[in-house]
Amino acid sequence: MSTKSAFRIDVFSIFPKLVDDFCNESLLGRARSESIVDLRCHDLRDYGDESRRIDDALYGGGAGMLFRPEPVFAAVEAVQPQRPLFLLSPGGRRFDQGFADQLSKTQGFSLLCGRYEGVDHRVVEHLIDGEISIGDVVLSGGEVAACLIIEATARLLPGAMGNEASPVSESFGVSRMLEEPHYTRPAEFRGWEVPEVLRSGDHAKIERWRRAQALHRTVRSRPDLIERRGGLSSVEKRLLEEFPCVPYPERPL
Numbered sequence: 627m628s629t630k631s632a633f634r635i636d637v638f639s640i641f642p643k644l645v646d647d648f649c650n651e652s653l654l655g656r657a658r659s660e661s662i663v664d665l666r667c668h669d670l671r672d673y674g675d676e677s678r679r680i681d682d683a684l685y686g687g688g689a690g691m692l693f694r695p696e697p698v699f700a701a702v703e704a705v706q707p708q709r710p711l712f713l714l715s716p717g718g719r720r721f722d723q724g725f726a727d728q729l730s731k732t733q734g735f736s737l738l739c740g741r742y743e744g745v746d747h748r749v750v751e752h753l754i755d756g757e758i759s760i761g762d763v764v765l766s767g768g769e770v771a772a773c774l775i776i777e778a779t780a781r782l783l784p785g786a787m788g789n790e791a792s793p794v795s796e797s798f799g800v801s802r803m804l805e806e807p808h809y810t811r812p813a814e815f816r817g818w819e820v821p822e823v824l825r826s827g828d829h830a831k832i833e834r835w836r837r838a839q840a841l842h843r844t845v846r847s848r849p850d851l852i853e854r855r856g857g858l859s860s861v862e863k864r865l866l867e868e869f870p871c872v873p874y875p876e877r878p879l
């Protein structure tokens with residue numbers, strides 16, 4: 627009998643249904659129903675005042691409202707969520723595939739979704755374990771960020787994806803590169819053909835083509851990733867010459 631407990635995620639939000647509903651579909655929904663993921667979404671308003679309010683104006687003046695500390699502390703103290711507890715914030719550590727990978731190897735984690743101007747700083751100082759940002763962009767609330775983090779992490783859990791080999795070969799996988807383009811049937815669509823090599827049955831050549839295309843794509847779209855791994859090897863440079871890059875749209879921006 628397996629004694630392994632589910633990966634637990636607690637989410638605190640004034641719109642818990644946004645996260646709960648999103649996470650009920652597709653692979654995440656299945657991971658929940660199969661008890662791979664134990665996701666619990668908590669409504670911060672349940673810990674608010676008589677009229678369920680949890681916000682107040684800024685000390686020192688200025689536009690916008692903040693979550694008051696009492697309801698946030700009360701929620702966390704009542705729920706005793708899985709630690710670490712992260713606040714979603716544009717000022718936090720930038721989320722990426724490596725971070726998702728780290729999180730997926732723990733027992734679980736919790737997320738506090740801000741709204742308005744964010745939360746009283748005493749929450750940051752005395753309640754949470756860290757802050758996570760999903761990128762240099764400002765959202766109106768942490769819920770979409772929470773969905774993003776939960777989805778990226780949960781799909782790395784054992785058994786969460788049908789094809790367990792998938793996460794390794796994807797973009798940002800062990801190769802730290804983007805993935806090559808893929809094709810499915812039909813072999814010809816509106817006169818556009820699937821590259822001949824993929825239909826050749828020559829597996830060694832297909833492997834080289836795939837690697838070359840992954841390199842081309844990364845050089846083209848994310849040269850920083852190539853730089854980070856110390857440039858291209860001579861073998862890789864030869865691969866790029868052997869196979870020309872498949873066409874991509876010209877970027878208008």
Ligand code: SAH
Nearest residue numbers: 714715740744759760764765766767768771
């Ligand atoms: N006044 C804040 C922005 C508040 S946005 C500032 O300028 O930094 C409201 C809430 O949305 C935040 O509390 C946070 O929970 C969430 N949020 C916004 N942008 C985010 C991002 N890039 N990453 C993670 N959460 C974000």
